[in-house]
Amino acid sequence: MAHLQKNTDVIVVGQGMAGTCLSYQFSRNNIDFTVIDNSHIRSSSMVAAGLINPVVFKRLTKSWLADELMSYLHTFYLEFEATIGTSFYDRKSILRVLNSAEEINRWDSKRRGSLKDYLGEICGENEFELQLNKPANLGVVKAGAIDVPAMLAAWKNRLKEAGNIIENNLDYSMIEYGENKVKIQFKSDSLVGKKIVFCEGALGVNNPLFSWLPFNLSKGDILTLRNDKYLGGEVLNNGKFFLPQSDGTIKMGSTYNWDDLSYETKKERREELQEKAKETLSGNTILINHEAGIRPTVKDRRPFLGRHPIQKNAYIFNGLGTKGAMLAPYFSEEILNFVMNEGSLDQEVDIKRFNR
Ligand SMILES: Cc1cc2nc3c(=O)[nH]c(=O)nc-3n(C[C@H](O)[C@H](O)[C@H](O)COP(=O)(O)OP(=O)(O)OC[C@H]3O[C@@H](n4cnc5c(N)ncnc54)[C@H](O)[C@@H]3O)c2cc1C
Known part of the structure; x- marks a missing residue:
């Protein structure tokens, strides 16, 4: 041979x-x-959702190197799409649920100050035709998503x-x-x-x-759901994300776990996410898929x-x-x-x- x-x-x-x-x-x-x-x-x-978010919601600050990364990736992904003749990059907004008057005020002040390039107005869910369980104030983030x-x-x-x-x-x-x-x-x-x-x-x-x-590896679980009511085209975030897919399903996640680094999908994690979906979406939700992956996270x-x-x-x-x-x-x-x-x-x- x-x-x-x-x-x-x-x-x-x-x-x-x-x-x-x-x-x-x-x-x-x-x-x-x-x-x-x-x-x-x-x-x-x-298994990644492929979300691109320049904002850290917890502290309402820019994520590390956000300006440099966002401007580079935009040109990069557009050129990459053209080279391989496939569309995978979508400039979506993330709609962050704001739960209190304090959160709304903070959003408003950051939107006029240090986060002016990324934060948009605060809107009601009707503007995006979302069918949520509870009325919500939504802060708009200029973000994106990759179909990885x-x-x-x-x-x-x-x-x-x-x-x-x-x-x-x-x-x-x-x-x-x-x-x-x-x-x-x-x-x-x-x-x-x-x-x-x-x-x-x-x-x-x-x-x-x-x-x-x-390395400080972390496991993440993500669900694919189908809901019988329209959830708009943008990404909803109320602590977990709901990312509408082109086939009508929704990717929803994710969890963080540093102790269980198995690749198995576990019932407890699935139920944790399903509970949040039930609390958030008004229509009937059915589970299509449950996946888990290990993120290469670092100390x-x-x-x-x-x-x-x-x-x-x-x-x-x-x-x-x-x-x-x-x-x-x-x-x-x-x-x-x-x-x-x-x-x-x-x-x-x-x-x-x-x-x-
Ligand atoms: C549930 C979940 C949701 C996530 N959501 C997001 C998100 O919304 N946005 C975001 O930016 N990131 C997200 N991430 C994180 C994202 O997945 C990682 O940042 C990214 O995928 C890491 O890419 P990588 O190429 O380093 O690793 P990997 O994707 O793991 O790629 C490594 C590749 O190397 C191959 N390989 C490894 N060892 C060998 C070997 N010995 N021989 C041959 N091949 C080998 C593997 O098969 C694999 O193809 C998410 C992660 C999880 C788990």
Whole structure:
């Protein structure tokens, strides 16, 4: 049997949001790359709602780097959509339920001040034709949403057509590191690259080169529901989100759990979400699906970008936490520049912050 060896410049491990945005950056910069992905087994991106929210509701402040991230991602996703000929980016509003006079006053003052670019007027639910159980005051946020599975599937097709993806699980024992060389030995064929970038999401905790990083993984559950009354086209948020889908269903979530990191869906979590849906929506709601995923969350809530301190041709792009849709575009450019030009990284995201 003939043994084939493929040579490439950069190997990207993982095709979730991180690996997708990064490999797209390689492609648009004409850099030779090959992605390895195990068909999204355990991928957090495949269950994510894909919401993009520049506002932290609890404190009513801008989220970290909101201005830079929002302006970058808008251009990035529009260009990416045009390149792959698929529509997955939607500039939706989030309608935040305001529960007290104090919340309404705070919203109003932030809307005229530090959050003027993102917060809109306060409206009643009738303006959006929502059919809620209780009348509500709704603060409008200029936000967005990505259909993540659609984005990943369309990009994977492109990668397949170009012969730029190997659909296989990477066992770390298959990797042989050399100076300026990384070889991956599959059953009969091999892949040889000059550099490797690991984008494995939560599974990155098993990577012997990077398992020392302070991951703080969190499990999230999300439901797909169908409701017999119209819920408008925007995203409703009353502590949980209700995101209308193009097929008439609603994605609703999510939960946060740091103790149970199994991938199983549990009855208690489902009931917690269903209870909230019942309290919020006036129509009859039926459950279509329940999914769970593990978010690659980090102790200091900042992404992991950087180079392994000893294995100089091994890099990481991970730790996107709860905000992959917002962080992945901007930081995929930053890690691309670092990998190709050895430029410097923002200290807040550089994994060197843990060596000090
Ligand atoms: C319930 C829930 C709701 C969420 N909602 C949102 C939201 O609304 N907005 C938002 O921005 N974020 C949301 N997130 C967070 C979001 O999912 C993450 O930020 C993002 O998906 C992380 O992307 P990633 O590419 O780093 O990881 P992943 O999506 O996990 O991708 C990693 C990829 O690497 C592959 N892989 C790993 N190891 C190997 C290996 N050894 N060999 C081969 N392939 C491998 C995996 O199969 C996978 O395809 C949500 C998460 C959950 C769980």
